[in-house]
Amino acid sequence: MKLGVDVFLDSFEKDFSGQKLGLLTNITGVNKQLNSTIDLMYNSDLLNLHCLFSPEHGIRGNANEGEHLDSTVDEKTGLPVYSLYGEVREPTAEMLDGLDVVIFDLQDIGSRYYTFIYSMANMMKACAKYNVKFVVLDRPNPINGFQVEGNIVEDGFTSFVGLYPIPVRHGMTVGELANYFNEEYSIGCSLDVIQMQDWERKYYYDEMDLCWVAPTPNVTQIDMCVLYPGTCLIEGTNVSEGRGTTKPFEYVGAPFINADELTNAFNNLEIPGVKARPVFFTPHYQKFKGEPCAGVQLHVLDREKFNSFYTGVKLLEIIYNLYPNDIEFIKSLDDSQFYFLDLLAGTDQLRHALLVGKADDWLNETKPELERFIQKRDKYLMY
Structure with a gap:
């Protein structure tokens, strides 16, 4: 199989020649040979990588969970690194100034709580606002693309560990989620998803010919x-x-x-x-x-x-x-x-259910909303 980044560099690199690019990534942004997406784009003769954007845990994955990060400069490339987990979580006009395209290359772990997909959504909103194209280099859902579990986020309980009403285990790739967010929540950015080749929904990550790179310090295997x-x-x-x-x-x-x-x-x-x-x-x-x-x-x-x-x-x-x-x-x-x-x-219904010994009743009550999500997501599945 081929990851989105490999498909991009093999088939689409020339389409972005001469454009100013931003890259939202971290240590998981690597191709199949474990070469850094940052390095591959920075050293490309065709691409003009102008700046980097950092999610939670930092561009090099060296920050703990919840640790606020300042914008900085990448020591290896000298490029500015704009933090999306510090003073702001949605990019500002100044951060996107002069950019033609922002590229997203991050490995998600398939759960609603994980903040990378909300950094993606916030970047999409900013790109829509400031007329910048957004491109997702798709990656596998490491815990397969079939199984869907959990309840849907209720109004009044959205946060950076649950920004949109999706289930806890969503069974989608980041590219599929990007299309879902863009359409279902009217973000309206100019979006392209570079699909993987030969990924099947049944796969867990360790069933593929890929090396696992831990996205954050507490993600082990x-x-x-x-x-x-x-x-x-x-x-x-x-x-x-x-x-x-x-x-x-x-x-x-x-x-x-x-x-x-x-x-x-x-x-x-x-x-x-x-x-x-x-x-x-x-x-x-x-x-x-x-x-x-x-x-x-x-x-x-x-x-x-x-x-x-x-x-x-x-x-x-x-x-x-x-x-x-x-x-x-x-x-x-x-x-x-x-x-x-x-x-x-x-x-707050789960906590209340635990307090009165009615967790099973609450779980049963969540099943219809989960079924509605599964039906809604069908048109966004690309594999």
Whole structure:
């Protein structure tokens, strides 16, 4: 198969000759041979790469989650790097001044919470406003393009971890999402998507002849990405989601948890495709830094049967039922009027359901809206 960047450089590079280009990318912007998209475009005899745009975690992936970034200069190329995760999250007129085209080349991980797709959407809005063309170099959804899970973001609960009403696991590529955002939410930018060649929706990333480049410091490998749509919900509590360990979003625990008790309670549910084992870990940063924690590691046994979002909700429910005096729902750092779980879930109904033991009822109530999304997305699928 060929990635969008390889198709672009093989077949479309000459079409952009003489135009001033901006590039929104990071360390995942590489071709199949792991050559940097920045370097390939900067060293091209045909292309005029004028500036870079940086998403969360920075252009070189060296910033932690939530860390605000200043605009800077890229040491390797000397190009200006405009931060889209600092003072502004939508590019300004000054950032886009003189540009003819902005190119997007970022690897998403297939989950609504991941901020890269909203940096893309914000760039699309700015390009529409300032009459700049926007081009997406498409990349695989690493957890396949079939499975769709979770609820839809409600009005009043949009944020940078849920900017549009899409489900938690959307089953789309970034190129498909770009077309979806552009049409469904009337962004109206001049948009081209450079499609991949020979990608099939059934593929997980580790089933392809591609090297995995971790998009951010806590994205380890594909099983972690499969778990993330569910276990990221743990971020909305005072329980550790495993940040600061070698298994983020696979480890879940806290000093107040009994590992065997939580493991047995989880496994007794017999959730398809997944099993827990007891673990003990000490995070080196973030929640419970330097404190011994106990909990579970989730192991995905059958990806096709496994529903990550359902699993995350049930794990939260178990922890709340076992440790109601210890677990806490934490407030958002960006907007303290919201519980962070509500922003992740895109609703306060999940939190309320957990408090009264009605998580299954809430999950059942979300099914019709998920079906409506699946029907709506059909016309935007390119593969």
